[in-house]
Amino acid sequence: MTLTESPRRSAARGDGVLSARPMRHPDASDEQVMTRRGWWLVVINWLIPGSAQVLAGNRRLGRFGLAATLVMWLLIVLLVAGLLLWRSATLSVLINPFVLVALTVIVVAYGVLWIILSLDALRLTRLVKTATPGRYLIALLSVALMLVTGGTVAFAAPRMLAASNAIDQIFSAGAPIEPDDGYYNVLLLGGDSSEGRDSLRFDSVSVVSVNADTGKVTIFGLPRQMLNVPFEEGTPMHDIYPNGFQGQASQTCSWNAWLNHVRQRVEVCDANGQFSETGGEDLYPDAAANGSAPGIEATKDAAEGILGIDVEHYVLLDMHGFASLVDALGGVEIEVTQRLPEGPGPAYTGQPAEEWATGWIEPGLQTMDGDTAQWYARSRYTTTDWDRMKRQRELQAAILEQFTPQNVLTRFQDIAAAGDDLVQTDMPQADLPYFFELAVKAKEQPIDSIEFTPNNDYGTDTTPPDYARIHQDVAEALHPTQDGDGEE
Template sequence: MRHPDSGSQDVMTRRAWWLVILGWLIPGSAQVLAGSRRLGRFGLGATLTAWIAAIILGLGMMLWRSGLTSVLFAPVIGPILLTIAQVAVAGYGVLWIVLGIDTLRLVRLVKTRTPARYGIAVLSILLMAVSGGTAAYAAGSVGAARDALGSIFGQSAAPVPPSDGFYNILLLGADSGDGRDSMRFDSISVVSIDADTGATTITGIPRDLPDFPFSPGPMQDLFPDGFEGHGDPECGWDGGINQLRNAAENCRDDKGAGLYPDATARGSSPGVEATKDAAEGILGIEIPYYVFVDMHGFADLVDALGGVEIEVTERLPKGGGPAWPGQPAEEWAIGWIEPGVQRMDGDTAQWYARSRYTTSDWDRMQRQRQLQQAILAQFTPTTVLTRFQDVAHAGEDLVETDLPQSMLSYFVDLGLKAKEQPVTTIELVPPLVDPEAPDFPSIRQMIADTLHPETPTPEPTQ
């Protein structure tokens, strides 16, 4: 390899193929065999370090996943470690390309056979492109993970223990953007996750649910007999639970700061906290955290995941709705979602979740729950690995939450457990609940029975 018979084209051709392939598989080996041993030893050392790091990381994910993720997701040390990893991966990628270029010099193409030299040159360039692209993608993914963690998850919120064995999270969906001051939560549900098993129950709360009670707090003090909906018409406050953001923020001179003075510091808002208190009063459970899903970024997440598979049961129109009551959908629809199983892109999935003018709010709630489960099903290791940067960037624009970053590793473990079990859904809609006169004690008892079913008493043996 180091002192070949340069007069033999056959020898030089075989040597060239070996050096290019071996140099790509084990960066630095070509230089040790045929070039600068110092550069080769440096390349081999970097390669061995990268392999050891990858093996340790793989073993850690298999044998000590919770501990490893808790370190990587830690609020202070996590971003530092991810930055170091990003720089190291990018640096190794540059070294890999430099070694590839040097290997192409070492093969001495002019000494190889004419047909083969073009193949050797093309293979070298392709392998360098693969090396550089792989390193760039890996470094970008590490950076995207670091940025997303810092952008999405709060660092000031304090971790709380599970309540009666469950972590309950308020899940809100709405359109932001222009007119955000009048934004209402069009999708309201509570995700209850068993702290031991990961078993998940999703309870959907109708956005127009009236006369609901609050858990103890400032909103209960304002509305001791429940939220009756006697508000300011100019604020659009007319009684449903989705009006709470207006009641708690937009219709108040202090924008709700007097009601919930610590909300902003904890990564929340008075409107969200008021909705938490309402959901607690309705369901009879403690809800420490929320996740807000911005529908303007929802389409980007679906596209980042490669779409979602949905079975559509009835034809649904796309569009902003009729210009006047009774206007046929055929006149205002900008498109249609046809029945049948289909793979929806982000725009179609967004209309599927929004559409309500030809169906009821109850139907729309069911479709939103269907989409939630379809998106969770798309979060497979393969999908996340191949589309990680797109998913992470979409998440930054899509999600707001007060979940503390320090608890993220714990919720990752719970999420993996949850994927192995069916999701229980409860919709507080007819015939289960009378939307005009909800029986809230019965609702709270139903939730308690679902989350804590009675264990059958074994019959005594004879």
């Protein structure tokens, strides 16, 4: 620019230089030049969306595309850096349902823009001026890259929405929980609300203790037939049963002294032991507001009394939706040790299984679908209740093995949909990032399982267990460097 040259004239000269470049104004009569230009435009636009328009098309559209691309790159860099350096804080943001929906909108919008820019880049190549077979290969590459882009968006967006819905529907919005003596203790209930049952029953009761530092998992199995279970002091049920849970038989409201009948006692009958359609609300009035139910809260108090530890939250797995989860995971692999019947059970005492069984689960290593896995967990008429407890633990471990990153990513929508029908919990969303880190640590360690069954010398089928001994064994299992009294 000379001293007398105006800025406007200088800008005009700059535009003239740009317009002389072969990308914007190529020699259309030279097929080789047009072919090389076509390859460049298609590839560079896919790598840096918007760049093709800046070089050879609508610069305003190109600048908008480049700006959107830089924003997406910045978000990706921040996400990767956050997961590497501040994983808990980053996950806390990502698991927010509103954030997931917003990210889904951003991903879909950018994917649509990317495809629009790709179509425009293909137009800018002026295929009719390129050499054969280059024109067909350029078109094929452009379509393939657009399919990759669209496929990526189609893969990611529904999974992000499914995650948002699952988190919002399954987990509560409460405050984070604090570990009890170094452990997170969660009541794990296995229920069955399938057709033919008059109510949801807790067929499986256990407490999962997760070390707050190492992620080490210990599962305490509580037989559903445990008798005269104690309740934590200061709880509504302890006030009614200071000497342990007792059964009652009456025409209006009856239950026995088993652990899994605590729910029956609380939710079907009122505080006076009479039938009530709103039973339990007088004992646990805040249960529903906290994402729980009176029967669950009473069972939680019983678990605390049995084990001598605080149990803050629960997870209820409904066997009615269990099969859909197993199918969503692609099945589970189980080593079957004895032949088990499928079916509703005998019509009369002593009826052989061959007469009522609708099918059989044969011994050996099997990959079970949801229906078979459900029968594997339910089957009991030819084995003991303690055997069924063991099979349920095997099934839980097999399901956890299937939760690999690859399996979850490829089947996420089905898993999330199954979770809506399968899982109920009062665990807060705020704890999910920390529990995710603990789950990663837990995968690297074996799971300890302790069953308080009669064949392990904890009482008999007809007498209450030695609860004082259970307290000592739990303390020793969770704190192996300490004695049963908690002293070094």
